[in-house]
Amino acid sequence: MRRADRLFRLTQLIRGRRRSTAAWLSERLEVSLRTVYRDVADLQAQGVPIEGEAGVGYRMGAGFDLPPLMFSAEEACALVAALRLAQPQMDPALAAQGELALGRILSVLPPSVRAQAEGLALWVPANGPDAAILQRLGLLRQAIAGRQRVQFCYRDAGAQGSQRTVRPLGCFFWGQVWTLGAWCELRQDFRSFRLDRIDALATQDSRFRHEPGRGLADYLRHAGAPAHALTGGGG
CATH class of the missing domain: 2.30.30 (SH3 type barrels.)
Known part of the structure; x- marks a missing residue:
């Protein structure tokens, strides 16, 4: 993974959670703790409002935002698979909201990526709880x-x-x-x-x-x- 891509992914991981430990980040990024510490320090030096410190955990400060993400075909397929697996076990209101959210994501993807995700050959029987x-x-x-x-x-x-x-x-x-x-x-x-x-x-x-x-x-x-x-x- 290129360093620029890693820094972007690191920012997204921290942004998406209340608090992320360096150990958790190193596991997700498949890098050493030393690399996580260095990358966080570099992002902070560039003005990204990451709060926290080594041994405590990191979180993103208020007011920080990034442009909307574009999912790859594999990521879109993973979202479709996750929803199909989970829906039979969800209460109806939450399942409906999941379907709506997925539809919004798929609607902004390129046609080829959307077609691949919607055509995912993975289905789950509707045999959840009563x-x-x-x-x-x-x-x-x-x-x-x-x-x-x-x-x-x-x-x-x-x-x-x-x-x-x-x-x-x-x-x-x-x-x-x-x-x-x-x-x-x-x-x-x-x-x-x-x-x-x-x-x-x-x-x-x-x-x-x-x-x-x-x-x-x-x-x-x-x-x-x-x-x-x-x-x-x-x-």
């Missing part, structure tokens, strides 16, 4: 975004029910089932709940604030998530 689970997924997604507590009746593996009020943190798909990662106010600890065992799900008007030790990154650490998941932009 409508009730997708409805719960949509409600939870909105509750997570709005930091709203949710309450529900939960049936464990032995079919024993309990009433729960939780702070929803993230939804996770495991190939067969969706789970909710949350801070459970009944247990005063992190818990994971299968969406197919949740009944009478409802949001509460009360909103929760971020508290140290009870956020998504804390849940991921509690669950033993790999290091790259902890630096994936959640908070």
Whole structure:
């Protein structure tokens, strides 16, 4: 990769995340940590408002923008493939927005690139979760975004029910089932709940604030998530 291309990609990687560690950037760019440090310093010297430092992580300062990107045929195919794989597992509202976003991207591509992406010979059967689970997924997604507590009746593996009020943190798909990662106010600890065992799900008007030790990154650490998941932009 030419250095100019690498600097452009480095800028895009930092721009696209809340905070990026040098280790994560070196892995994505396939260069050494020393090269990342040097490239960041060069970009800063050229006036790119990259904030942060080695050992802490980097983020892009406010007000920085670049011209719209043009995707290669391979990148466009990857976007089509990703959406086709994900759509059967999404709630209907999110799936529709994904289709709309992809359409906007494809509409500005050269005809040959668009034709190659739309003709990608990769299809996924529409055999995702049933409508009730997708409805719960949509409600939870909105509750997570709005930091709203949710309450529900939960049936464990032995079919024993309990009433729960939780702070929803993230939804996770495991190939067969969706789970909710949350801070459970009944247990005063992190818990994971299968969406197919949740009944009478409802949001509460009360909103929760971020508290140290009870956020998504804390849940991921509690669950033993790999290091790259902890630096994936959640908070």
